[in-house]
Amino acid sequence: MGTHMEEEKNREAAPALISVHPSQNSVAVSIGSDLRVFDLHGDCVVNLVDDSGGPSHKDCIRAIRYGANGSLFVSAGDDKLVKIWSTHYWHCITTVCSEKRVSAVAISNDSLYVCFADKFGVVWVVDLHGLDGSQPLINRKAAPLLAHYCSIITSLEFSPDGRVIVSADRDFKIRVTVFPKNPLDGAHEIQSFCLAHTEFVSCLAFLCSLDHPQGFLVSGSGDSTVRLWEISAGSLLDTCDVGTKAGLLQSDGSEEVVSTVTALCTIADTTLVAVAIQSLRGIMLLSCDLSAQTLSIAKVVSNMGESFIPTSLGSSSAGLLWMVTGASNLHGFDNASLSRVKVISGLKTINLVSVVNDTTVLDDNKIPGGVKLLEKLQGHVCVEEKVFLLAAEAVKTAMSNLLIKKQYSSEKREFRKRTRNDRKIKVSISAAAKNRCPNNF
Template sequence: MEDNHMEESEQKLETEVAPALIAVHPSQISVSVSVGSELRVFSLQDGSRVKLIDETGGHKDSIRAIRYSRSGQFFVSGGDDKLVKVWDTKSWRCIYSVVSEKRVTSLAISGDGMFVCFADKFGVVYVVDIGDHNYENPAPVNKKAVPILSHYCSIITRLEYSPDGKYIITADRDFKIRVTVFPKEPLNGAHEIQSFCLGHTEFVSCLAFISCQDYAQGLLVSGSGDSTVRLWDYASGCLLDTCDVGAEAGVLHSIQRQEEVLPAITDLCATADGSLVAVAVQSLPGIMLLRCSFSARTLSVVKVVSVKGETFIPTSIGAAPSSPLLWMVMGASSLQSNDSALLARVRAVSGFTTNTSESTEPEVSVLEDTEIPGGEPLLQALQGKLSIGEEAFSTAAEAVKTAMRNLLIKKQYSAERREFRKRGRNDKKNQTPAQS
């Protein structure tokens, strides 16, 4: 009975708490936030909340991934309801709906906007062709996904296309980053592995590419549950540099005294020229800025940008290449107010732009609510309400941290415990005894 209760508690932690996410249109025309099953979009052009059109009723469970296409024409969302939805960003109508066999953990859109890839909790990556849509059809078209590659029984935590579109990069719970050649005919599968980027000692939580005019292929940065950000030559799989962000942020030792765990990196975002990388770290009320040197191929800490006056620990960050603003959100799917509205907190940092001088500190600062583009209407639309209690977000930060570790840290069991779990597996229970 105790073991059954333990299993139920583990599943509840893994499935019920999902972090709030933020995504920014590449031209900063709109900003999107997901929290729980709600998808909220604010148009900075019109100065109002966008009404989403979906005849199937939208998402029914927590959204785990959101993404704009490079051109800004499409927006994609996916999550625990085993659905991937593709939205046209002009009409904000759902044009495609894709059913996944398992819960969706991550997704990406090819640079040409022709394909959407998404990954599930079992470690399989699927591809969907979205380049043939009939915009005169008002109802979303049901698309069938095709599996193209997999990580054996490991949750895939992040998907990214390389800047030149030649590769698709997949990161997982088992510390691996795999670089796969993205084929000309992806519906036939992606079978050629270019490299593996190996070095992290805990789950890989996030990826970002940095590139410049002199280095179009770019480099890869990755964040992990081991509290480090690492720099890679992803084509060869060579580790170039490691930055111990947890220790540099000053949160490592305080966390260890209390819980004996490392603060995980939750998200990464780079400037258009790749000179600066913003890092969101569990238990850090703000962000850390790293400088990337392409010539020396190194990462170094530039500055910790703190949010004053409230407990704001970002669960997701994002920026548009055309804007010097970095957008941040904090929230969780389990965080609810008395009126049952899912809440999120949105902040923005100014000065997140090209930083050519390595000897000067970038001039960045956290904007007040009145200074954020869109002002109160944007905050009302994306947050759920303007005023949010301090205690609620302290609870949210702890809930997201606990859920992330329960989902992604590989659990160690005794031999007796492993045997019990095998006996309790659903596939074993559902097997029909062989007839003699």
């Protein structure tokens, strides 16, 4: 009993996540193992129905997202389950079991394939051919697509044209891989590597326009930068040091606050990128000049309350930016209460001056879906401000433990090598074999 309680206490906090339907028909929030969806088109709470025959999520959900056309939704996480939902009926059409915990998901632009990454650096693909949305897909299994050699994959994105899949990892790498015609046979052609970050890459997003339909890649990192890339050659176009430019310093100026970029979100039909930073109480808006291939800060939106440090961002064609803050597995508090949703309007405008002047944090009663939506996505319980600050600190610690590689002295490294479990097993097997076959010489 004591061991179980200690395990519960030491479980890592998981950030609240948000995802928005491309046409803003619905909004989904996950916190811990709880998946909450609100139907904006019908102005009602969605009741999820699992027809896949698999279990519901039993552990923290680490990735949620809608497909490009909004017909599919995927949730996955620490319980090693990948659940694929039809958004027309909100039925789970299949549950795929992963060998390891899942860290990222992506849906191909044609909605025929779902890809997911695990903690061992392998990206898997699930074939959805034959899906009609009304019947479950039985016994769908994942096939290995590509791998990052035992490095945790943090983000997956398909390019706007669907030609490549981009994967980022803990070891500072961004890999651009040609998505094959037969992905179940594996992806063997690497287009490029995007190499410049000096800490783990935490998030990816694509920016595109009528003049640049192939899109440019934007990446965020633990090195406090957002970088702009041309992916065909892996060329770095520009770097925006958001940590420094946001003035994230301690009150006495003695040391820098942790300023990891935790989430990126591009706003449809604009060249704006919304950025969530681990110590910023609000969000930063970057403007990208696609012709000049540069990034610059347009505005910092910080009038959201002292405790609102976003953990996830989402947007739709409606031009609204949806944000959530919160965490699960926070020792001593109820998971269901630790999420809060806010929305920013005024982003889908014709010029940068309008963005700076017209950006507004909506009051709760002006958010699409209003109080009914907030009651579903946040929960009913009012929470003190300090609890959300505590949640932000817990998420910061969890991300650090997960993504920042531990450094060991040479002596400790040798000790760890000698005491590895696989080496112990190998030694035991060798000893047993020697006993069975004694040396007669």
